[in-house]
Amino acid sequence: MRAELIAIGSELLLFGRPDTNGDWIARRLAERGVDVRRRTIVGDDEHEIAEAIRRARARATLLIITGGLGPTVDDVTREALARSLDAPLVTDARVREDLLARIRARGYKVLASADRQARYPQGCELVRNPVGSAPGLLHRGPPCWTLVLPGVPGEMRAMFEDAAAHLDVLPAGAAPAARFLVGGLPESEVDDRVSDLIGASGRARVTILAAEGGVELHVLGTGGDREAARVEVARIAAEIRARLGDAVGAAGDETLAAVVVRTLVERGRTLAVAESCTGGLLGGAVTSVPGSSAAFLGGFIVYANAMKVAELGLDPAMLEREGAVSEPVARAMAEGARTRAGADWALSVTGIAGPDGGSESKPVGLVWIAAASASGTRARRLLLGGDRAAIRARSVSAALELLRRALKEEGP
Amino acid sequence: MRAELIAIGSELLLFGRPDTNGDWIARRLAERGVDVRRRTIVGDDEHEIAEAIRRARARATLLIITGGLGPTVDDVTREALARSLDAPLVTDARVREDLLARIRARGYKVLASADRQARYPQGCELVRNPVGSAPGLLHRGPPCWTLVLPGVPGEMRAMFEDAAAHLDVLPAGAAPAARFLVGGLPESEVDDRVSDLIGASGRARVTILAAEGGVELHVLGTGGDREAARVEVARIAAEIRARLGDAVGAAGDETLAAVVVRTLVERGRTLAVAESCTGGLLGGAVTSVPGSSAAFLGGFIVYANAMKVAELGLDPAMLEREGAVSEPVARAMAEGARTRAGADWALSVTGIAGPDGGSESKPVGLVWIAAASASGTRARRLLLGGDRAAIRARSVSAALELLRRALKEEGP
Numbered sequence: 001m002r003a004e005l006i007a008i009g010s011e012l013l014l015f016g017r018p019d020t021n022g023d024w025i026a027r028r029l030a031e032r033g034v035d036v037r038r039r040t041i042v043g044d045d046e047h048e049i050a051e052a053i054r055r056a057r058a059r060a061t062l063l064i065i066t067g068g069l070g071p072t073v074d075d076v077t078r079e080a081l082a083r084s085l086d087a088p089l090v091t092d093a094r095v096r097e098d099l100l101a102r103i104r105a106r107g108y109k110v111l112a113s114a115d116r117q118a119r120y121p122q123g124c125e126l127v128r129n130p131v132g133s134a135p136g137l138l139h140r141g142p143p144c145w146t147l148v149l150p151g152v153p154g155e156m157r158a159m160f161e162d163a164a165a166h167l168d169v170l171p172a173g174a175a176p177a178a179r180f181l182v183g184g185l186p187e188s189e190v191d192d193r194v195s196d197l198i199g200a201s202g203r204a205r206v207t208i209l210a211a212e213g214g215v216e217l218h219v220l221g222t223g224g225d226r227e228a229a230r231v232e233v234a235r236i237a238a239e240i241r242a243r244l245g246d247a248v249g250a251a252g253d254e255t256l257a258a259v260v261v262r263t264l265v266e267r268g269r270t271l272a273v274a275e276s277c278t279g280g281l282l283g284g285a286v287t288s289v290p291g292s293s294a295a296f297l298g299g300f301i302v303y304a305n306a307m308k309v310a311e312l313g314l315d316p317a318m319l320e321r322e323g324a325v326s327e328p329v330a331r332a333m334a335e336g337a338r339t340r341a342g343a344d345w346a347l348s349v350t351g352i353a354g355p356d357g358g359s360e361s362k363p364v365g366l367v368w369i370a371a372a373s374a375s376g377t378r379a380r381r382l383l384l385g386g387d388r389a390a391i392r393a394r395s396v397s398a399a400l401e402l403l404r405r406a407l408k409e410e411g412p
Numbered sequence: 413m414r415a416e417l418i419a420i421g422s423e424l425l426l427f428g429r430p431d432t433n434g435d436w437i438a439r440r441l442a443e444r445g446v447d448v449r450r451r452t453i454v455g456d457d458e459h460e461i462a463e464a465i466r467r468a469r470a471r472a473t474l475l476i477i478t479g480g481l482g483p484t485v486d487d488v489t490r491e492a493l494a495r496s497l498d499a500p501l502v503t504d505a506r507v508r509e510d511l512l513a514r515i516r517a518r519g520y521k522v523l524a525s526a527d528r529q530a531r532y533p534q535g536c537e538l539v540r541n542p543v544g545s546a547p548g549l550l551h552r553g554p555p556c557w558t559l560v561l562p563g564v565p566g567e568m569r570a571m572f573e574d575a576a577a578h579l580d581v582l583p584a585g586a587a588p589a590a591r592f593l594v595g596g597l598p599e600s601e602v603d604d605r606v607s608d609l610i611g612a613s614g615r616a617r618v619t620i621l622a623a624e625g626g627v628e629l630h631v632l633g634t635g636g637d638r639e640a641a642r643v644e645v646a647r648i649a650a651e652i653r654a655r656l657g658d659a660v661g662a663a664g665d666e667t668l669a670a671v672v673v674r675t676l677v678e679r680g681r682t683l684a685v686a687e688s689c690t691g692g693l694l695g696g697a698v699t700s701v702p703g704s705s706a707a708f709l710g711g712f713i714v715y716a717n718a719m720k721v722a723e724l725g726l727d728p729a730m731l732e733r734e735g736a737v738s739e740p741v742a743r744a745m746a747e748g749a750r751t752r753a754g755a756d757w758a759l760s761v762t763g764i765a766g767p768d769g770g771s772e773s774k775p776v777g778l779v780w781i782a783a784a785s786a787s788g789t790r791a792r793r794l795l796l797g798g799d800r801a802a803i804r805a806r807s808v809s810a811a812l813e814l815l816r817r818a819l820k821e822e823g824p
Contacts, residue, residue: 011621013448016438018430026428036425041451209423279699280692283713287691290767298719301695307710355702388702
């Protein structure tokens with residue numbers, strides 16, 4: 001099994017726009033235990049695309065192509081695939097009528113160019129697009145199964161699972177896997193504790209990756225015997241949990257925010273936030289979790305010092321004396337938000353995200369976070385690297401990790 | 413001139429992790445007027461890398477490779493490049509001493525494997541790495557200039573400009589360019605108004621791209637005569653401004669949030685926000701702009717209805733009658749935030765981001781936004797597509813666009 005991806009579209013090569021379709025498909029394949037071995041991005045050039053497809057088909061057993069199926073003259077994936085298959089383009093009258101009816105039903109003008117979308121290389125099957133006009137294309141293997149999907153992310157995603165069911169080469173269902181997000185330990189420390197587990201055996205592979213909010217450990221079952229792989233993944237996962245203990249912040253598909261929200265909901269506790277340098281991103285992270293309204297009440301973005309005083313009841317003299325980025329202010333923000341919102345827990349963030357505003361004693365990257373509950377308030381000082389965006393993102397992760405640990409220590 | 417990028421690293425193929433190095437380099441090249449024509453991502457396999465390099469060098473005049481220069485056995489880019497150049501690997505004793513000294517100076521253990529990093533394909537030059545241990549590699553053209561940089565983003569970025577100066581094939585300095593973010597008009601409407609400008613002449617190229625928050629138009633000067641290209645870019649940019657007028661939300665490097673912040677600061681006006689479904693992301697977007705504290709006071713994340721009443725003074729009976737996602741609530745949230753924060757302007761967002769919580773009359777994707785000032789409150793109803801994350805992101809963009817237009821209509 002060897003999978004490759006080709007993304008087509010000059011717009012993907014301009015200005016460094018990311019190929020999010022390829023990222024998404026690679027994740028879906030990884031869930032089934034399939035590694036992508038090569039990804040290629042090419043522009044809207046028929047010869048270039050045809051060459052890339054021909055070479056990929058010579059190497060791979062599964063090729064998934066995205067983009068270039070639209071109605072304009074720039075969309076030449078159909079022609080390029082036909083060329084690489086040495087097959088003529090044909091039109092199916094029924095497909096054409098169906099397509100034009102769908103375009104009309106959406107209230108779009110039927111352009112002369114829409115006809116192009118009803119053409120396909122002989123030997124391919126059309127794959128129905130439930131949300132857009134361009135059908136996908138499937139060429140059955142062996143040796144190489146080839147699937148072409150539209151480049152519009154919403155259409156590609158809506159079609160993927162249905163289309164994947166036609167790919168006999170693709171293992172059905174998810175491969176046994178485990179994932180751990182380890183917060184609050186440096187990568188070298190995580191590596192030290194689990195280094196003998198890293199790597200591949202015949203039945204599982206363990207990978208360590210730097211990630212937002214910590215270090216990720218992935219365990220993926222491999223090989224044809226899924227039951228043996230499942231047992232091996234479970235054994236390694238238990239070993240990782242034993243060695244890392246409390247440092248494991250999230251596991252499986254859960255994000256750190258989801259772990260915190262789930263724990264709060266399970267215990268019937270509520271949360272509020274108070275944010276300065278993150279400007280709302282902590283609340284944004286908490287509410288990225290569907291159903292977070294069962295625990296999250298809301299919060300206070302107190303960017304200006306006057307808001308810290310007016311909304312959270314901070315003492316102006318203390319604020320003046322200690323400065324907005326200080327332990328007492330972080331504590332008072334969390335306690336003020338907890339009281340004002342009537343929440344069981346409150347989290348606060350205050351820091352210097354840069355690029356300006358740093359000083360020798362309070363450099364850019366200095367951040368104080370605090371978590372308040374009925375049992376008291378705990379604060380933590382961070383000194384974060386990176387640019388403004390990275391410092392703010394890391395502040396959010398650190399605040400969520402502080403709450404996760406506090407909830408853990410508090411117990412159910 | 414034909415540029416290609418190759419990113420090396422199995423970790424880039426696992427779990428759909430994005431190749432951010434390639435995105436970054438493509439942007440740097442675009443600024444100089446150079447198009448990337450193909451991007452390839454391959455794993456840590458010497459033969460696979462060598463094949464990809466050989467083919468890219470046969471097509472391109474500039475090839476930039478990232479990754480695989482570390483000290484471990486997985487790092488085989490040196491070997492692969494040597495193989496593709498049919499050149500032996502050699503070691504320079506002085507380079508080796510310098511490298512080991514640098515590793516020791518950083519307090520790292522000198523592993524036996526560190527020796528690997530002093531080896532390079534004969535015919536290449538080493539490129540100094542100011543922030544890490546792995547030197548880069550340069551093979552001079554013509555026909556193909558080849559530059560290899562480390563995969564660690566901080567090291568790659570720190571080396572890029574210095575290394576690029578050695579690439580005689582690369583135009584020095586920025587190409588003339590213009591960029592417009594068009595909000596509040598569908599892509600088809602923007603296309604209709606400027607379709608005759610889209611495409612490439614000998615001196616400039618105009619591209620239309622769907623983007624977060626609207627449609628982007630890029631104008632890039634091309635060809636050898638930079639002065640002629642500059643004149644042409646200015647002419648096209650003026651034409652775009654004339655045809656799109658107020659619909660141009662941001663231009664140049666500015667984001668929509670930056671335009672709004674700049675306008676507020678120029679007029680000495682302040683802003684507050686009130687957020688329900690976006691949970692803080694609107695405040696997060698405003699405060700992504702460095703210096704936003706000169707205009708942004710803060711805001712209220714009123715996720716629970718009780719917070720809407722307690723913090724923003726909403727009438728509980730009205731909230732009950734109209735529902736949290738309604739025009740009156742959006743208006744009252746904006747007006748309440750404006751009053752509470754003592755701000756000149758306030759923006760509000762309330763909506764159903766899903767996946768649950770929708771009904772027939774109020775489906776997932778229904779969002780009300782409002783902007784309040786001394787001169788009144790304007791509200792807008794949105795019906796947004798996409799998943800929870802997309803609906804929230806589009807709500808933020810729409811709210812910023814509403815404020816931008818309101819500021820424009822209000823005049824200086």
